[in-house]
Amino acid sequence: MPNLTRRSLGLAVGAWTAVGQPPPQAVVIATDEDVSTLDPHLIRNNHPVGSLIWSLFDSLVRRRPDGTHEPRLAIAWDQPSPTTWQFHLRPGVLFHNGEALDAASVVQSFERMNRAPFNGESQLWQQTGLVSVAAAGPLTVALTTAAPCMTMLYWLEEAFVGAPRHLAQTPPERVGAQPVGSGPYRFVEWQQGERVVLAANDTYWGGVPPVRRAVFRTVPEQSSRLAELRAGSVDLVPNLNPDSASGAVSALSRAVQVPGLRKMHLGFSQNGIAPLRDRRVRQALNHAVDVATMIETLQRGMGTQLASVLNPPNNDPGLTPYAYDAARARDLLRSSGHQGFAVEIAFDAKYPDSQESCETVAAYLADAGLQAQVVAYESGHFAETLRARAFPGLYFYGFAALIEPLVELVIFTSDAVDNASGYDNPEFDRLVKTASATSAEAPRRALLRQAERLVWADAPWLFLWHLPEISGIARRLIYQPRPDDYVEIYRARLAG
Amino acid sequence: MRGRTILLRCVQALAVLLGVSVASFAVAHATGDPVTLLLSPSASDAARTAMRAHLGLDRPVTIQYALFLQHALGGDFGQSFIYRQGVAGLVLARLPATLILAGSAFAIALCVGMPLGVLAARGGMAAAMLELFSLAGLAVPAFWLGLMLVLLVAVELRALPVDGYGGLSHLVLPALTLSLQGTARLSRLVASGMRGALRADYIRTARARGLSEARVVWVHALRNVLVPVVTMAALELGDLISSAVVVEMVFAWPGIGRLAVAALQQRDFPLLQGTVFIAGLGFVIVNLLADLLCARIDPRIGLAR
Amino acid sequence: MRPWLGAIGGVLLAMTALLAVAAPLAAPYRPTQINLRARLQPPDWGAPGRPRHLLGTDNVGRDVLSRIIWGARISVSVGAAAAGLGAVIGTTLGLCAGFFGGRTDAVVSWLIEVQLAFPFTLFAIFLLAALGGGFVPVVCVLALATWVNFARVVRSQAMSLRAQDFILAAQAVGVGPVRLLRRHLLPAVLPSVIVVASFSAAQAVLTEAALSFLGVGVDPTIPSWGAMLNLGRDYLSDAWWMATFPGLAIALTVLGANLLGGWLGARLEPRGS
Secondary structure (H helix, E strand, C coil), X not given: CHHHHHHHHHHHHHHHHCCCCCCCCCEEEEECCCCCCXXXXXXXCHHHHHHHHXXXXXXXXXXXXXXCEEECCEEEXXXXXXXXXXXXXXXXXXXXCCCECCHHHHHHHHHHHCCCCHHHHCCHHHHHCXXXXXXXXXXXXXXXXXXXXXXXXXXXXXXXXXXXXXXXXCCHHHHCCCCCCCCCEEEEEEEXXXXXXXXXXXXXXXXXXXXXXXXXXXXXXXXXXXXXXXXXXXXXXXXXXXXXXXXXXXXXXXXXXXXXXXXXXXXXXXXXCHHHHCHHHHHHHHHHCCHHHHHHHCCCCCCEECCCCCCCCCCCCCCCCCCCCHHHHHHHHHHHCCCCCEEEEEECCCCCCHHHHHHHHHHHHHHCCCEEEEEECCHHHHHHHHHCCCCXXXXXXXXXXXXXXXXXXXXXXXXXXXXXXXXXXXXXXXXXXXXXXXXXXXXXXXXXXXXXXXXXXXXXXXXXXECCEEEEEECCEECCCCCCCCCCHHHXXXXX | CHHHHHHHHHHHHHHHHHHHHHHHHHHHHHCCCHHHHHCCCCCCHHHHHHHHHHCCCCCCHHHHHHHHHHHHHCCCCCECCCCCCEHHHHXXXXXXXXXXXXXXXXXXXXXXXXXXXXXXXXXXXXXHHHXXXXXXXXXXXXXXXXXXXXXXXXXXXXXXXXXXXXXXXXHHHHHHHHHHHHHHXXXXXXXXXXXXXXXXXXXXXXXXXXXXXXXXXXXXXXXXXXXXXXXXXXXXXXXXXXXXXXXXXXXXXXXXXXXXXXXXXXXXXXXXXXXXXXXXXXXXXXXXXXHHHHHXXXXXXXXXX | CCHHHHHHHHHHHHHHHHXXXXXXXXXXXXXXXXXXXXXXXXXXXXXXXXXXXXXCEXXXXXXXXXXXXXHHHHHHHHHHHHHXXXXXXXXXXXXXXXXXXXXXXXXXXXXXXXXXXXXXXXXXXXXXXXXXXXXXXXXXXXXXXXXXXXXXXXXXXXXXXXXXXXXXXXXXXXXXXXXHHHHHHHHHHHHHHHHHHHHHHHHHHHHHHHHHHCCCXXXXXXXXXXXXXXXXXXXXXXXXXXXXXXXXXXXXXXXXXXXXXXXXXXXXXCCXX
């Protein structure tokens, strides 16, 4: 403890005295949240922790922005049987400390993900029904699942491989502070609460990333992040909201929008007040809110209205958004027998525009004759209530920023952990369960489409919009943001 | 006699620390169930049970407290849930940033507040203006002032860096913001002390002995005011650390305040406890030192010499 | 303290109180009236006789002036309630400690020291997370900060009063301790309590704003100055009016309470205390 104390103090004082100006070619990424740990198996959020892990480590496959799968540590894979997979590893890959990648190192990392506390954050084993990981050769990994799994590649994209000797010999709390992977960047330093610095990996198998040095800085105030972007001391500010996009435009910087994937909605809790268990009431409320106008004003026209619970391009083009129709909403409410009831609209500060969205929806519901009350939850309390499916009324949330129809639908099945509304339709469950066990492409698609239409008509959510994904980017930086919050700085380069 | 006093003060300080530990333990455990936030929403129930056992949350509260106290005395505040590191190391790594900020603000408050107070004690229009200034200083919310300074000085004028941690230039805005209330309070305290002191007999005596007015004011009268100033300064430092929470949020200052807010949002129990406990400990020590310092500079002792 | 400063304070406070009471009449719009087509409009003094949004609109098109007027209700009641609760707790404990001395005094002094040893903002956010926010919890937590002010002042006054003739005389004729405290000591310390209450209310208003800023204030969905300020911080560069005017309202009210308190202190308290 005394040693630790002196070292910590020394580090911090050192950081203070050496004036922290990064070398000119460093690219600086500013985020609101602190980095909690750099352990590859304890990723708490897509950004900044996920972005850092993606840069420092590699997975067998990497998720492309369009949801397809890019070979990384694995160069090829096949499925000898519906429940077994073989992955052939890229030869000659070295970790940053000089260790070589082989099948044993993949087995070691995957097995680590199945132990506490790592299995709390890493979902590979729970989600795929994985039962064993084994080396089938020096560069071949064999995976076995309990039942056929259609989403194996999706979950492998979040399964990272660390340097085996380093993982085995370093105490767990040091692993998160001194990460050693095989990714395009090496770890340089981490000043807690302030910055993480990465340097290009000169021996990366995919070539040296063009940006030689990347600095992830924590800046809690949005206005400060934007001010720094305009002043040129920050190059990339992800997760802007439409109102702040104009603040990213200056002589040195611009705002870049890509179509978002996160489906913003107000869930109708099925464990709360009785009226919300009536499908007509849920449909009525979908008709009672002018989502299009909200997008035009609050979202400054940057969001797209949800027309399905599936993200494009997998959505059913025959489905259309619920139209704003106050008369229809009143008729539906009258026919349901539930009118003028009081309903709570819960939100937390997770999304910057959650409060204004909820307040506006409350005003529309008041027009429909309901007594809507907006209630702010502290973020921890919100997460707890969400997990316990214990909201009494509506709750504002965003879901599934991914392109994988089965994963997007599974969360509506009655026993899915993420089914926060508590939506429970046995017919829907049956369709999705059958689809996930069907390996033939065409019948599976047909089943999924049926399920998609069913859940749209049942309306377990008040459907809102796709959260627009807006980043502020320095003009000197050439980078195309992803729709799912991850920042892949190794795909960026400096202009000129 | 002196030894006894010191011993007594130390015992009192320990009693206060005990209260701090009970309160910080109780508060942290009243904020809800940490396991739901410690694990991702899709974690299995088995993982939850294992985590609960891992944290000792399945044992009686009294035992959890006894464990907490025993560990705290050994400098072990447990592992942070979110940072996956020892809490003591985390807090101590952030402490210098907060101390630099609070210390600078404190120095500004002393250097500006004391002379202002002395001037204000002399009456006249300037004194009235100073009084109004100090009252206005007390009335402005620190974070609002901070945001306004960011807007004007950093964004519009581009005169200083907006935020962050680094050289002296990064320190100016947050330290100024934080110091305002302390400056105002200190100048008021000094002013009222000086008014009383300038009426006192020994000052009249000093004047009668033909000492220069400057010497009377800045040496003899000011010395009389030092005792309440030092006592309040110790409390002021605690106040500064407390206000620093908000200022750190505005200026992205990587101190314990931001650490605590992050811990709060994620319900990181050990980290919350450790932060409050260590901050409380530091505060008790500063107060103890201030008490001992007061005994040294008491003007009556000075006059007796 | 100059009387004219006290008068300014009195006027400021009276204006705030008047706005709080007459909010439905004084506010040009309903504070919750949303107008998506008129969001983020800058302060507009309009043509004479036809005022529009004098202090601009917020992110959902609500009138900032109306919300500040309604917000006065929250700030005034939080300040008054926190100071009142703190006064009751602090005066009771301070009187008992000062009058009975001994073990009572030791316990109260210990409580004061423990309370002062906490970095209050940290302590408050923990407690509020536990209590879940809202008006009553916030007032209780603020009272935790203010009671100490009362307890310290009252305790030292009660100590010196204890030995004075009128108390000794009352004791000699057999007046019981409860009656003695209520009928003789309490009136004697009341002027100081009023002065401390004025400063404590100011402190409570400021702290409530800081708590709102950290996201654990009264309730972000009702118009309070702290919540408005917090909302405005993300719009600082494009809609400066959203954060600036609520901040000014807080500063003026707190200044008013401090001015009044200072003047009262000079008037009511015996010299030299």
